[in-house]
Amino acid sequence: MQNEFRQTVQLRWADMDSNAHMRHSVYYDLGASIRIEFLAMHGVTFPLMEEMHFGPVLFREEAVFRKEIRYGDALYINLQVPKCRRDGSRFSFRHEIKREDGTLCAVLQVDGAWIDTQKRKLTKPPEIVRAMFEAAPKTTDFQWLDE
Secondary structure (H helix, E strand, O other), X not given: OOOOEEEEEOOOHHHEOOOOEEOHHXXXXXXXXXXXXXXXXXXXXXXXXXXXXXXXXXXXEEEEEOOOOEOOOOEEEEEEEEEEEOOOOEEEEEEEEEEOOOOEEEEEXXXXXXXXXXXXXXXXXXXXXXXXXXXXXXXXXXXXXXX
16 A cells, blocks of 8 residues: 555646645645546545535635745645545545645645435445545555544
8 A cells, every 4th residue: 555645746836826836726736736647546526426425525724824835836745645534525635735755835725525426414424435535645654533
């Protein structure tokens, strides 16, 4: 099992703010993008979620900004799971945005669950989601949550 899922980040001029560094909302967009890519890579696609009437919801999304990111910086973002219920019904993802040289620029943490999109209530996800979390890269302090 790998210990992280990683993607390089391509910054656009539109990602910068008037202080010539990355806008705060772009950090959250990068986190959402890598999560969706990770889900899709494990078969948890939008068509599947639509067909099975479920989708992810976030309870908390937090960023801690450590180092300034400027246009032209070579970056990557990773994905790890710090905690999860064994059935996949509750989960957390942690992302680190780093420069190519390993300098930590930001840490994002999200906590979420799955919703039945017809009943509009929290639900236990299908088996494919449990299997995805079983195979997911975990943090060194990973913990399985009690039901």
